[in-house]
Amino acid sequence: MVINARNLVKRYGELTALDHLDITVEEGEIFGLLGPNGSGKTTAINCILSLLDYDEGSIEVFGRPMTPENYEAKRKIGIVMQNVAVFQELTVYENIDYFCGLYVADKTLRRKLVNEAIEFTGLEDFRKFRPKKLSGGLLRRLNIACGIAHKPQLIILDEPTVAVDPQSRNKILEGIAELNRNGATVVYTSHYMEEVEQLCTRIMILDKGRAIATGTKDELKAMISIGEKVIVDTDVPDEALLKALGGIRGVSSVSYSEGAVTVTSGRGMSSLEAVLEILKKSGAAYSRIRTELPTLNDVFLEITGKGLRD
Amino acid sequence: MFVHIFKTRLKCLLRDKEMLFWSLLFPVALALLFNIAFSNLNAHDTFEPVKLAVVADESYLQDAAFRGALRNVSTGESRIFDLQETELAAARTMLRSNDISGYILAGDVPTLITSGTGLGPSIAKTFLDSYLQMQSSVNSILAKDPSSYEELMDRLNARLSYTKEVSPGGGESNPVLNYFYSLIAMTCFYGAFFGNREVLDVQANLSPLAARISVSPVHKLKSFLYSMCASLLINAAEVLLFILFLAKVLGIDFGEDTGLVVLTALMGSFTGVTFGAFISSLVKKDENVKIGVIIAVSMTGSFLAGMMYGEMKYIVQQNVPVLSYLNPINLLTDAFYCLYYYDTYTRYAVNMGILATFAVVFCLGTYLVIRRRKYAGI
Numbered sequence: 001m002v003i004n005a006r007n008l009v010k011r012y013g014e015l016t017a018l019d020h021l022d023i024t025v026e027e028g029e030i031f032g033l034l035g036p037n038g039s040g041k042t043t044a045i046n047c048i049l050s051l052l053d054y055d056e057g058s059i060e061v062f063g064r065p066m067t068p069e070n071y072e073a074k075r076k077i078g079i080v081m082q083n084v085a086v087f088q089e090l091t092v093y094e095n096i097d098y099f100c101g102l103y104v105a106d107k108t109l110r111r112k113l114v115n116e117a118i119e120f121t122g123l124e125d126f127r128k129f130r131p132k133k134l135s136g137g138l139l140r141r142l143n144i145a146c147g148i149a150h151k152p153q154l155i156i157l158d159e160p161t162v163a164v165d166p167q168s169r170n171k172i173l174e175g176i177a178e179l180n181r182n183g184a185t186v187v188y189t190s191h192y193m194e195e196v197e198q199l200c201t202r203i204m205i206l207d208k209g210r211a212i213a214t215g216t217k218d219e220l221k222a223m224i225s226i227g228e229k230v231i232v233d234t235d236v237p238d239e240a241l242l243k244a245l246g247g248i249r250g251v252s253s254v255s256y257s258e259g260a261v262t263v264t265s266g267r268g269m270s271s272l273e274a275v276l277e278i279l280k281k282s283g284a285a286y287s288r289i290r291t292e293l294p295t296l297n298d299v300f301l302e303i304t305g306k307g308l309r310d
Numbered sequence: 311m312f313v314h315i316f317k318t319r320l321k322c323l324l325r326d327k328e329m330l331f332w333s334l335l336f337p338v339a340l341a342l343l344f345n346i347a348f349s350n351l352n353a354h355d356t357f358e359p360v361k362l363a364v365v366a367d368e369s370y371l372q373d374a375a376f377r378g379a380l381r382n383v384s385t386g387e388s389r390i391f392d393l394q395e396t397e398l399a400a401a402r403t404m405l406r407s408n409d410i411s412g413y414i415l416a417g418d419v420p421t422l423i424t425s426g427t428g429l430g431p432s433i434a435k436t437f438l439d440s441y442l443q444m445q446s447s448v449n450s451i452l453a454k455d456p457s458s459y460e461e462l463m464d465r466l467n468a469r470l471s472y473t474k475e476v477s478p479g480g481g482e483s484n485p486v487l488n489y490f491y492s493l494i495a496m497t498c499f500y501g502a503f504f505g506n507r508e509v510l511d512v513q514a515n516l517s518p519l520a521a522r523i524s525v526s527p528v529h530k531l532k533s534f535l536y537s538m539c540a541s542l543l544i545n546a547a548e549v550l551l552f553i554l555f556l557a558k559v560l561g562i563d564f565g566e567d568t569g570l571v572v573l574t575a576l577m578g579s580f581t582g583v584t585f586g587a588f589i590s591s592l593v594k595k596d597e598n599v600k601i602g603v604i605i606a607v608s609m610t611g612s613f614l615a616g617m618m619y620g621e622m623k624y625i626v627q628q629n630v631p632v633l634s635y636l637n638p639i640n641l642l643t644d645a646f647y648c649l650y651y652y653d654t655y656t657r658y659a660v661n662m663g664i665l666a667t668f669a670v671v672f673c674l675g676t677y678l679v680i681r682r683r684k685y686a687g688i
Contacts, residue, residue, distance in 0.1 A: 012687060049525045051514050052685055071527035085522035089325035090318070101314040102526035146522075 009056035032200030078152030103150035117149035137168025319540035370416035492617035495642035498578030501545035505586025584672035591679035611639035
């Protein structure tokens, strides 16, 4: 087990940031911590890294209690902080070299590792640039390069794609998957469910410092009662149409908002065929029709009663 | 690891243009301004002879004693008057056109004619009053005892001054130097910006960069000390460069003991950098507040040490002497002045001793705060 955090409690005065949280991360997996802003993801990471004091619980990393003096564990960890943490006065190359140098003393080896990190993050054309000359996406990539250059066994990425354009985001996600394929265990925090769903092999959903669900994405989706959704883009429908759609067997709810009717079926049920038939019979006009499987947002919604981005 | 951190830190600090401006170029600019201001001040201090005319009429030509006295103070390099012997009409014309401060009519009793008040007329009047008083005394003594003429003349020619200015050391008293010495002290204490940055980059609860460095496998205090070495080196080099600039370009005198001047600069630099680290670790606010506190303390200390108003140093010494010893900028300023002015080292040693105590307090205070390795909040 790479990380074994038990019964973590962290309080800020009256506020409980972590509420008896258990986190276990196995070697080789990409473990996702998903939750809205303020749910305790970064607090949990900071406790694991021994930056933050916690009130109760215990944390072991690589089988040993995690303390600020556990340099053996620290040497195996690569961290990509939520906020970009680089020296503004150093170039891309110098920044990566500095952070890599905190882990690797041998200069020749370091040069090789730094060049590999630059290549890996696609920063070849920017090695002599200073951070203020880089775009938001490139800056994030530099932040990642500084965290992974020393080839750590455990990589912790705390919301690495915040404020990043879609192109850079995809590049970052592909890179993380590759790091994992190369043998690194990854802990990835985000409030973007799509990212976590795409990347992580196991996911923990956090809310108000508590783990509300943990498992693979399929296991999480299997926890909830809803199944496929049929979404019909249409003008304001009449009551009769909504009633007819609601009467389809297995449909659990029908709703209308923002120019679309959403017909939600129960777990394991499909209603597309029946919806199409009713639309044809009623002669209702629609511009588009599509289906969606349940998302992690649906899981969060059903368990907490609110959306991930509420 | 030392070389890696130290070298990187040097690069960062040397590329931080804003910091270099405040810690080196700003004091240089101030020194140039001081130099211009004090050059003018010295030019004003140079005495210009008073332009004076005397009406060369019959009574003047007959009064050999007065004529002799007037010509005596109007010749040589340290003359009081630029004297013109002329006619009454010409004297009046020159006075009207402000070419002279006044003119003298010898008559029975010499009289000064001026067009108003000012330094020139005052000097001329003082001279004339003094002459008339002396003439009256001589006349009355000779009237009583004509035989005392020779002795009287000898005594008049041998005026004695009963006070004299002495310097306890090699340098002459020069209040202008204090301005430059306090400027060096301010430069040393602007090293506080470096100390502040070191703490900001090592305290994980103060910056993301510090948090990132804190999770690396390097002992926090070692990392801090290695970085501090770079800060101390740069600030000390800046202070020494500044002193070199003052000595070689502006001609500021630091006395003969170059070794002790360098030692004082290094001590000042060390105290300044550790002061910044101390303030940064003590003030639990954001970076701007910390910098504000550093500037406020440095400038107040410089003001009390006489950087903006030379007399302030003496006002503080007379009225609140303890403040002179509690103000490290004053101690540093005074240490430089002692090296220039005194040939004994007692006062210098006291200043350096108290400065060293301050530096130790700053180091201990910083250590007690930054030794914490986990935080309640980030």
